[in-house]
Amino acid sequence: MLDDLKVLVEIESPSLDVEAVTTSANAVGAMIERHLGGDVRLVDSPVGPHVHWSGGGEPKVLLLGHHDTVFPIGTLAERPFRVEDGIATGPGVFDMLGGIVQALHGLAALDDLSGVEILLSADEEVGSLHSRDLIEARAAACGNVLVLEPSADGGALKTGRKGCGTFDVVISGRAAHAGLEPEKGVNALVEAAHQVLAIATFARPEVGTTVTPTVASAGTADNVVPAQARIRVDVRVESADEKERVEAAMAALRPVDPASTIEVNGSISRPPMPESASATLFPLASRAVPGIAGYAVGGGSDGNFTAAIGVPTLDGLGAVGGGAHADSEHLVVATMPARAALVANVVAQLTHPSSTPGV
Structure with a gap:
C-alpha cells in the first residue's frame, strides 16, 4: 500500500491542470487494472478524465472518490512523500489518495467483485461541475454509495454532511479623488462594510447554518474613492429549508447607498447529506468494526449529491490522519490495513450478503 501511495502522491494532480490530472487518471487507471483486473x-x-471501473454483473455498490488534489505543482518539491515514525506525509496523502489505495487493496482481497463499481472524479475539489451528472447516474444505477473521503477524527465515519456553497458579492460605486472631491464618489468599500454586517446576520447557528464572509477586496489606490468591492461568502446548511432561506436572503441584498449597485452570484451548490442517508449502511460498518463511531460533519463531498437523489450513502471510509488541504496533511500508516478490510467487508455485505470477511 505504501508503494502504491508513493506512486500517486508523486504524480501531482491539482484541480483544473488538465495535463497533470490526465497523468494522474492514467496512473490510477493502471493501478486499478493491476489490482482488480x-x-x-x-x-x-x-477538466481532465474521470476514472470509472466496473466488476460486471448487476451494479450494487459504487465506491466514490476523486483523484484531483488542492496543491499546486511544485508542492511535492517542498513536501516530498515520506514515511517517518508511522506517519506518511506528502500532498494529497490524506485527501484522498490514501483512501483510493486502501480501497483497491481491500477489494483485491475479495474473490468476486461483480456488482462493484469505482468512480474517481477529476474535479471534486473545485465543485464537481463536470462530474456531477456522471456521479448521480452511476449512484442511481448502483443503489448504494461508499465515499472514500478521509475519515473524521479518530477514524470515525461521516454519517451526514452539511450542504455548502460560495457566494460572490460585487459592489459597484464611482471613483473620485479621495482628497480633492470625495463627495463626488460612491464608496464601494463603505457599501461593502454595510453588506458584510448584513450578510453575517443570515447565520442561524442554532440550526447548524453558518454564513461567513471570508474574503474581501476593494480599491485601487490610497487616494481614490473605491469604485468596486468584492466579498466572498462561505455558507453551510443542514437542511433544504435553510438552503432556500439563505439563497433567498443573499438574492435580496440591496444597497444602503442607492447610488451603488450590488450583484450576487453563487449558490449552495452541494445539497445537505442528512444522517438518514447513511441509516442502512452505517450498521454494516458497525458489524464489520464493532464500536466504530460515526457523526455528521460540516464539510461537503460528492456524497452530498448522491444522498440528495435518495441513494444510501456512507462517507469517510478513507484514510485516518489529518491536515487536509494544509501543510500538516498526514496519514497514520498503522490504520491502513484495517481501513482496507473495512471497505472490503462492507462491499461484501452489499454484494454477497452471506459472505462477511473478517476485519
Missing part, C-alpha cells in the same frame, strides 16, 4: 474507462471532461 478488467478494463478501466477514462471519461473525458474539460
Whole structure:
C-alpha cells in the first residue's frame, strides 16, 4: 500500500491542470487494472478524465472518490512523500489518495467483485461541475454509495454532511479623488462594510447554518474613492429549508447607498447529506468494526449529491490522519490495513450478503 501511495502522491494532480490530472487518471487507471483486473474507462471532461471501473454483473455498490488534489505543482518539491515514525506525509496523502489505495487493496482481497463499481472524479475539489451528472447516474444505477473521503477524527465515519456553497458579492460605486472631491464618489468599500454586517446576520447557528464572509477586496489606490468591492461568502446548511432561506436572503441584498449597485452570484451548490442517508449502511460498518463511531460533519463531498437523489450513502471510509488541504496533511500508516478490510467487508455485505470477511 505504501508503494502504491508513493506512486500517486508523486504524480501531482491539482484541480483544473488538465495535463497533470490526465497523468494522474492514467496512473490510477493502471493501478486499478493491476489490482482488480478488467478494463478501466477514462471519461473525458474539460477538466481532465474521470476514472470509472466496473466488476460486471448487476451494479450494487459504487465506491466514490476523486483523484484531483488542492496543491499546486511544485508542492511535492517542498513536501516530498515520506514515511517517518508511522506517519506518511506528502500532498494529497490524506485527501484522498490514501483512501483510493486502501480501497483497491481491500477489494483485491475479495474473490468476486461483480456488482462493484469505482468512480474517481477529476474535479471534486473545485465543485464537481463536470462530474456531477456522471456521479448521480452511476449512484442511481448502483443503489448504494461508499465515499472514500478521509475519515473524521479518530477514524470515525461521516454519517451526514452539511450542504455548502460560495457566494460572490460585487459592489459597484464611482471613483473620485479621495482628497480633492470625495463627495463626488460612491464608496464601494463603505457599501461593502454595510453588506458584510448584513450578510453575517443570515447565520442561524442554532440550526447548524453558518454564513461567513471570508474574503474581501476593494480599491485601487490610497487616494481614490473605491469604485468596486468584492466579498466572498462561505455558507453551510443542514437542511433544504435553510438552503432556500439563505439563497433567498443573499438574492435580496440591496444597497444602503442607492447610488451603488450590488450583484450576487453563487449558490449552495452541494445539497445537505442528512444522517438518514447513511441509516442502512452505517450498521454494516458497525458489524464489520464493532464500536466504530460515526457523526455528521460540516464539510461537503460528492456524497452530498448522491444522498440528495435518495441513494444510501456512507462517507469517510478513507484514510485516518489529518491536515487536509494544509501543510500538516498526514496519514497514520498503522490504520491502513484495517481501513482496507473495512471497505472490503462492507462491499461484501452489499454484494454477497452471506459472505462477511473478517476485519
